[in-house]
Amino acid sequence: MRPLLALVSKELLDLRAYPLDLLSYAISPALVVTPYLLLARLFGFDAGLVDSVAVGLLLWYWLSTLLGGVGLGLEEEMEEGVVETLLAHPISVLTLLVAKALGTVLLNLYITGAMVAWFFAFGIPLLLPWPAFIGLVLLTGAGISGFMLALAALMLLYKRTFFTYDLIQASLGALSGVAMPARLLPRPLWIISRALPLSYGIESVRRVLAGGGVGADIGLLVGLGLVYFLVGRKLLTVAERRMRAAGTTGEF
Amino acid sequence: MITCRGVAKTYVVRERAGLFRRGVRREIDALRGLDLEIARGAFVGLLGRNGAGKTTLLKIVATLLLPTAGEVEVDGIDALREPTKVRRKLGVVLAGERTLYWKLTAMENLLLFGGLQDLSRREARARAEELLELVGLSGFSDVSVEKFSSGMRRRLAIARALMHRPPILILDEPTTGLDPHGVEEVWEVLRSLREQGTTVLMATHNMLEAERLPTRLLIIEEGKLLADGTPQEITARSGAQRMAVLTLGSRPEVDEGLLVRELDDGSLSLAVPVDRLPAVLGQLQADGVHLANVEIVESGLWEAFLRLTGRPFDTNEEEP
Ligand SMILES: Nc1ncnc2c1ncn2[C@@H]1O[C@H](COP(=O)(O)OP(=O)(O)OP(=O)(O)O)[C@@H](O)[C@H]1O
Ligand SMILES: [Mg+2]
16 A cells, blocks of 8 residues: 555655646636637526537546556656656555556646636536536546556557557547447447447436436446456556566656 | 676667668577675675676666566565565665756655655655765755756665665666766765675676775676686786886897787887886897886786786787
8 A cells, every 4th residue: 555655645745746737627627618618608597508518528638648658658667767667666556557557647637627617717517416517527547547557568568669649539539428428439439439438428428417327338348447447457468478578667 | 796607698689670670589698697795794796898798787686677587586585486575675876967856856755765665754754864865865865856966866776776675786887987086975985884784796897896896796798607706816817917018119039929019100019027127128128129118017907907818018009
């Protein structure tokens, strides 16, 4: 537990190195939603606004920060050159990545908070079922984290090559239905979307906002996240062993 | 304390053959069956030419690298089967300066790595203060590492490796790139560890360091153990003697076995064992060779290393 806590607090200390980033995390989502908020002031507030902003944009940030923070998360350490030193300690790559996931979740709560504050600044009350909403967003974050852990393991096994950040982010976003409901996708893509925890996160948040219940989605979200986590954990063990055998620990 | 039995490591690399063509697969035998026994409290210096396999050996002991064959035990624990347990016993300082988080302060680095060794926050802070004192960085506790000089980073890296009071310390070239003051500062820390009975395994290219700190030296060559003994034993065994290096104005009629080298300015340099100096000087005088300078080379280990690792004093530069 102590190693994990030490690593999470390091993640938070990192934010201090570039304080403007923290400002940017607070301001840029707010600026992105501003046109919607202005429209809302002109024409009144409707459910579509909550849907596109609260679900689309917010979860998009969760996806993108977890992708950078966990899926491609060892890059910072690789660039710093500390991976081998870290792994000379009694911890595994899994511990490093779980710490990064927790750090990223905290960062996202901050982003979410800033966005909500912006809503209030524009005089738009968010009539959300708050506990359900926050709970679902956190569960979605956990689901995405599990997925990203498996992705991180693949990155370590096969290197980045064409798996660029943008490509992964765009395809995950499109397939999980961040902007549009996933059921509108062509069938093969829709099938892929059913394998992504984020899809169920988004759908259940949408449903809660529309006044419904979450039903089986929540089970699929948690279950799939857990499956990815377990697969990722296994793959990380393989990757770690392979790096130790080949002498490529810390290479990228 | 550290035992290696038949440790071998073969790296497989693929050569690059241009943008699209796959290069040939190549195997590099970095270690070829190394047997080694390091006793508790020993301070062992690991010498060897570039690419001899020193870092490879250190990383295998540190569980960062798996050997292709052989067994490694650290404090009685199998390093291949139980790497995590072994890591608790070891402090590891890898080569270079990039073994710390540069954006964090000295204290934050120590607290983080102390945490990774399962120290509580309070224990870690007390230990960190003690160690910053030991490595002479107390005044820089809250300065970020990117603002440090190379020497400060090296000392902080050693402090970091000592957070959990490991019985064994592994160091890869801890003083490379430091000025003599920086080197002395690191040595002071290492000497105090030697006195406290910490077992140390240290790779180095600094012959002065290898002469002064270790109680035992290992020289490896192409992945095999070439020499093992105290610095004095190794120097004596190599047949290296104190040498006089003479700078001459013209080419002398020298004996076989004396080593001549032509310098950039056209003068010649001749290396002579000190015990043969009177005879050689007499000969030079008889031949009327102008003697421009005489220098006595003191570092026995320097020369012993050159002899043992197969490149004696520039012998071949004469022949075209
Ligand atoms: N990760 C790696 N992949 C492939 N080959 C490697 C790797 N690391 C080292 N080697 C090769 O193994 C051999 C031994 O390297 P090693 O780094 O152990 O030498 P060293 O004694 O530490 O040298 P130096 O004094 O230059 O640090 C070299 O031929 C090197 O090219
Ligand atoms: Mg080396």
